[in-house]
Amino acid sequence: MNVLGIIASGVAALFITVALARSARRAALRPHTPAKPGGCASRARALRRAGGATAVLGAAAAAGGALWLGAADDAPASVAGLLAGAGAVAALGLVHDLKPLGPVLRLAAQTAAAALVVWAAGLSPLAAALAVLWIVLVTNAFALLDHADGLLTAVGLVTAAGLLACAALDGDSALALLPATLAAGLAGFLLHTWHPARLRLGACGAQFTGFALAASGALLQEAAPAGRAAWAALPALATVALADTALVVISRRRAGRSPLRDADDHIAHRLRRVRVTVPGAAILVALWAGVPVATGTLVYAGLMHPAFLLVPLAGTAAAVVALLRIPAYAPPRAARSRTVAPRTGTRRPATPAAPAAKPRTAPVQGGSAPAQGGSASAQGGSASAPGKNAPPGTARTAAGRPTVPPPPSGRPSEAAAVAAERS
Template sequence: MNVLGIIASGVAALFITVALAKGARRAAFRPHVPDEPAGRAPRARALRRTGGPAAVLGVGAAVGGALWLGAADDSAGSVAGLLAGAGTVAALGLVHDLKPLWGALRLVVQTAAAVLVVSLAGLSPAAGVLAVLWIVLVTNAFALLDHADGLLTAVGVVTAAGLLACAAVGGSPALALLPAALAAGLAGFLLHNWHPARLRLGASGAQFTGFALAASGALIQAAAPSGRAAWAALPALATVALADTALVLISRRRAARSLLRDTDDHIAHRLRRVRVTVPGTAVLLALWAGVPVATGTLVYAELLHPALLLLPLAGTAAAVFALLRIPAYAPPRTAPPRTSTRRTTEHATGAAIPSAASAPGAAPTPGKASPGSGKAAGTARTAAGRPTVPPPPTGRPAAEAAAVAAERS
């Protein structure tokens, strides 16, 4: 596959994604979409979350067209398997966007798609197992970045560009087909995903992006020449996504919270607490991702020593340690004392708290009115302090009852 084919697939992915995203945006903001009384539009919100299929279809159409034209040469099987696995994960994500699925089911489908990619790539059993674990891990790590406007899209563009450069340098132009189309498609989707976002990638687009990046990296590493340090260079391209995952797991573990329940404890959320804007967060993380991506690409091209990869990794570890010091969870609310609650209730309602003297059967204190006497001042009471029981009604009118009493007298 030549350079012109890669450029053509990228341009096709860009224009198709922009056109589909524009249609999805119009569908999400239609005037007749009903709103809730509180001013929220649940249907529009759901449509904006499902904007990911626009990017998936744009990238898939560009890569599929290139495969149909025979642009992948001998690596057509590997690229087709990669595209099939990413499409399967994207379809599962779309179902999850419409109706949430169990996490175990998603892991099973992602593992099956990764096995499909590894099988068609012809990797050895040991390398295949490691590749499957890596693909599943990185897929979910990138999917977790879809919690802020433009964040996953910007980081995905930078990472896909690094994979494209590594594939071109390593002599595997066919494996550069999907990273090129993905970088262009995400760049087109970024026009609608920038803050304030009109469309979101959702689980469909996020999992497709993570799976395509992870699987492309695994295949590029498997096809790398023996003299290159691909084992150290390519994993560095996912530094930001893995750092966000590590930050979330460590903070939830320290706070004794559920590891699977998503809360506002990601990198972008902590940066927002120190007054970094939403666009600034996307730009900052894209620049952060660019450092290990550039370093890994230069190491893969044998222009830098592999030991230099420790610099961005050490900087990332220091950044995670600094972000852990930013509070991510609100302090737990303490319940007010029971006595103060009862006093507040008494003050608000005006009702007196019953005491032992007002218990049933207790004798009243001489010279002191019994509780509740102010509310029932007109109720007659006996010498024991108990209310008198009125006679049962006779069912006769008042005039008739008066006449009967006069006759008896």
């Protein structure tokens, strides 16, 4: 095994990723003058989503340079096919970051890239079919972990370290090359995607990470010696990613939701609902992933019996059951009941206008007899003419006629007495 070549490629991937990520971070945070309202914010979001391309370029450039320099002379075709398939998936992810694509197109591209990898490795038809299914499944399972700051980066770093250790046990430089550069690239990108994240892996970095891990594991299992328990050890390295996928699918099916519709129901989302911080969720899930990765590596090395893998698997199943008990969806809003009056053919009569307030007048002490008030009412034609023979202070109706209220308590009012005197 070319140990110096693997170490040099890892260091190169680390420095390339750090330099590119720093430049991308400055470009994303640089103030711009938008051509239209909201243009600056949308451009910054696009740059942050595409930040994972820096980790992809760092890992792929270092691995390609090491392959060109002869660091993987034992199986150059397998490494070339692995890099070509991972690069194609990453390019499709970058397009998806800029303009979302449909799930059918993405699955077709991932299947074609996985078929390219197994064809370059020269697998048998049955092993190739199983490897393609495994690669597509694990690629999407790891891509789903990119739902919190630093989560996928930390879990991918732990998983890549486990694959690197398994490849180093066999002395396989070709299959150790991409896990080494991927682990270094994710380590250089971790600072920028940690909470609060300035850059994100996005679909480009997430699919490249998942594809590289899944394809490296499949090829490593195919090339493992006969004495290795690779059939049990290597699938255990993807325990947390598969657990998150199972959690999402079961939860959405129980809630009657589509499994393809994204929602806040992943592992980190549920941990946040029980008051775990965002960095705490990333650390907790990374430690969770470290248990099956360490156990699988020890089983692959022959230091543990494969039965010990049942311990992290049982713990993962119990954790999924516990996370399912945490509510992930808001209860549906009750529809407001509206009572509609039945329509009839008749029209509602118009509401009459309220009568004008009658002015309150003081009773006249010692006024005329009621008979005089009656004569005033009989001869009211001249007294009630609009604008004629009306006292200046008399209240008027809407037609301009003076208002003479009935005398309170049997006594004529002052206005009635004045009208009687003038008649």
